[in-house]
Amino acid sequence: MENKEKDGDKDQDDKKVKVTLIWGGTGASKPDHFARTDTAGEVFNAVYDRFKQTPTDQDTFELNDQSYAKTEFGVTVEKLLEKFGEKLSFEVIPPTSGA
Amino acid sequence: MALTAHAKRALEDHFSDLKEGVHAMRYDWEVNMDWETGLCHVRLDATRNTGGVTTTDPYALRLTFDYYPLDQPGVIFVNPKTKEIGAPDQFEHWWPNIDGNPWINIQINQADPGKSYLCFQWTQEFKQTHSPLADNDPKKWDPEKHNVVGVVSTVARALQSAHYKGYRKQ
Numbered sequence: 051m052e053n054k055e056k057d058g059d060k061d062q063d064d065k066k067v068k069v070t071l072i073w074g075g076t077g078a079s080k081p082d083h084f085a086r087t088d089t090a091g092e093v094f095n096a097v098y099d100r101f102k103q104t105p106t107d108q109d110t111f112e113l114n115d116q117s118y119a120k121t122e123f124g125v126t127v128e129k130l131l132e133k134f135g136e137k138l139s140f141e142v143i144p145p146t147s148g149a
Numbered sequence: 150m151a152l153t154a155h156a157k158r159a160l161e162d163h164f165s166d167l168k169e170g171v172h173a174m175r176y177d178w179e180v181n182m183d184w185e186t187g188l189c190h191v192r193l194d195a196t197r198n199t200g201g202v203t204t205t206d207p208y209a210l211r212l213t214f215d216y217y218p219l220d221q222p223g224v225i226f227v228n229p230k231t232k233e234i235g236a237p238d239q240f241e242h243w244w245p246n247i248d249g250n251p252w253i254n255i256q257i258n259q260a261d262p263g264k265s266y267l268c269f270q271w272t273q274e275f276k277q278t279h280s281p282l283a284d285n286d287p288k289k290w291d292p293e294k295h296n297v298v299g300v301v302s303t304v305a306r307a308l309q310s311a312h313y314k315g316y317r318k319q
Contacts, residue, residue: 072171076296078166079171
C-alpha cells in the first residue's frame with residue numbers, strides 16, 4: 051500500500067513540468083514544478099511566495115523574456131508549453147520608472 | 150571609496166547572480182569587480198537595426214557601493230575601453246540614447262560629465278537629486294526587494310528595447 055502511494059506520488063511528479071521562477075528585483079531564480087493544468091497566474095503568484103515578496107498593482111510580468119499580460123493569467127501551463135516550448139521562465143518585475 | 154564590511158558582505162551574496170545568474174546569462178554581461186577599490190564595471194551590449202543592418206554597441210556601467218545595500222548603488226556609463234568618465238566633448242559617445250523608454254531617464258550634464266546620471270529610483274544619483282519617496286511607494290529602494298542585479302537588469306532591458314537608438318553622439 052505504502053509503495054503504491056509512493057508510486058502514485060512519483061507518477062504525479064513525473065507529470066509535473068519544471069519551470070524557472072525569477073524575482074526581477076534581484077535577478078534571483080529558483081526551479082519549481084507545476085501541473086500542466088495549473089495556470090500562468092498560479093505560477094506567477096508562486097514567484098511572490100518563493101521569494102517572500104508582496105504583490106503590487108504596478109508589478110509587470112515576463113515569460114521567457116517577453117512581456118506577459120495579466121489578462122492572460124488564465125492560460126494553462128499546457129498551452130504555454132505548446133506556444134513557448136519546454137523551457138518556461140516566469141519573471142515578476144517590481145516597478146521603477148524614469149524620473 | 151573602499152567597500153564597507155557591510156557592503157562587501159552584501160555584494161558577496163549578490164555577486165554570483167551578477168556574474169552568472171539568469172540575467173547575466175540572458176544579456177551576456179561581463180563583470181569585473183575590484184574588491185579593493187569597491188568599483189565594479191559591467192560590460193553590456195545594445196543592438197540596433199539600421200536599414201536591415203544589425204549593429205552591436207558595447208557599453209560599460211560603473212557601479213559604486215558607498216551605502217549599499219541599505220541604499221542604491223551609484224550607476225553611470227563610462228568609456229568601455231578606458232573606464233574613464235570622459236571630457237565634455239567626448240562622454241556622450243558612450244552614453245546611450247534610450248529616450249522614451251519607461252524605466253530610465255538619462256540626465257546629461259554637458260558642462261560636468263561626472264554629474265550625468267541614470268535617473269530611476271534604484272540609483273544613488275536618484276536618491277541624491279530627489280525628495281525621498283513615501284515608505285509605501287512600491288518603487289522605493291528596499292534591500293529586501295532589490296539589489297545590484299535588478300539595477301543592471303533594468304539598464305539592460307532599456308538597452309535591448311525598441312527605444313534604443315544608438316550612442317547619444319555617433
